[in-house]
Amino acid sequence: MGPGRVRAVFFDLDNTLVDTAGASRRGVLEVIKLLQSKYHFKEEAEVVCDKVQVKLSKECFCPPSTCIDDVRTEHWEEAIQETTGSPASQNAAKECYFLWKSTRLQHLTLSEDVRAMLTELRKEFRLLLLTNGDRQTQREKIEACACEPYFDAIVVGGEQEEEKPAPSIFFYSCDLLGVQPADCVMVGDTLETDIQGGLNAGLRATVWVNRNGMAPPKPSPRPHYTVSSVLELPALLHSMDSMDSGHHLEAS
Structure with missing residues (x-):
């Protein structure tokens, strides 16, 4: 020095x-509740969220003009499809992403x-x-x-x-x-x-x-x-x- x-x-x-990690966990818990109550997932709800966390950890932003909301909605869409074997509706993926995001921001203090x-x-x-x-x-x-x-x-x-x-x-x-x-x-x-x-x-x-x-x-x-x-x-x-x-x- x-x-x-x-x-x-x-x-x-x-x-x-x-x-941030704690706020993200709160967001995940809210999404699990949503997937279980509205979309009738059981143990698959946690699997979906785990897959999304892996995708978040591997993100890379090239080109920089890419909209992060679109990228992360796609994470949820892919994770649901990978877990269930069926295509996920974009509305469900958007709902999961924006619930996770808004909950996380609420708890960032x-x-x-x-x-x-x-x-x-x-x-x-x-x-x-x-x-x-x-x-x-x-x-x-x-x-x-x-x-x-x-x-x-x-x-x-x-x-x-x-x-x-x-x-x-x-x-x-x-x-x-x-x-x-x-x-x-x-x-x-x-x-x-x-x-x-x-x-x-x-x-x-x-x-x-x-x-x-x-x-x-x-x-x-x-x-x-x-x-x-x-x-x-x-x-x-x-x-x-x-x-x-x-x-x-x-x-x-």
Whole structure:
């Protein structure tokens, strides 16, 4: 890590500041109820939802002009057909998708603790939200959790030429804030994008939010620091300058 004070902190959004995974699970539960009550699925309802989750994890947005709502409606249509062996009506697929989506957005919130933390940090540091993903999807999440007032800038990967872990998106973020990479800390829950990206760009430090205390797979990028909650960040930032650059803080 370079010398001098930390001047800026870059935050990931999903599963770092907001519980996207938990909100998605709530959406899935609502869709299961819908499939069982309206469409008379039994155990197939959970299978359909499992298949959709796999499809979501493999999404790629090329060309970028593709409408995400159309792509994700197709996920549900395919999953229903794969599970039942019969073509799914597009209306049923749309109903499942929009119920999942609306439920997820309803439950995407910045907790009071996170709001308070960001408010305090912004008194000392410049804050930037750096999130990968489709432009429409991420902007809808940002609006749903009302996080824009807490940041000096917001950068969405789907609006840039490259996403995390490419160095270019980190350099663009630095330019927006008028800081150098060595002035910045990246905070996120994903080793392959948040942590690797911060390392690729030569940021002062990377902080991995490891909520579940899981052991990182090998090989994987090695963060400078590991915390179990983003709420541990203020204490870490205040002690960072006095820490030896080779020391790793493991928070329980």
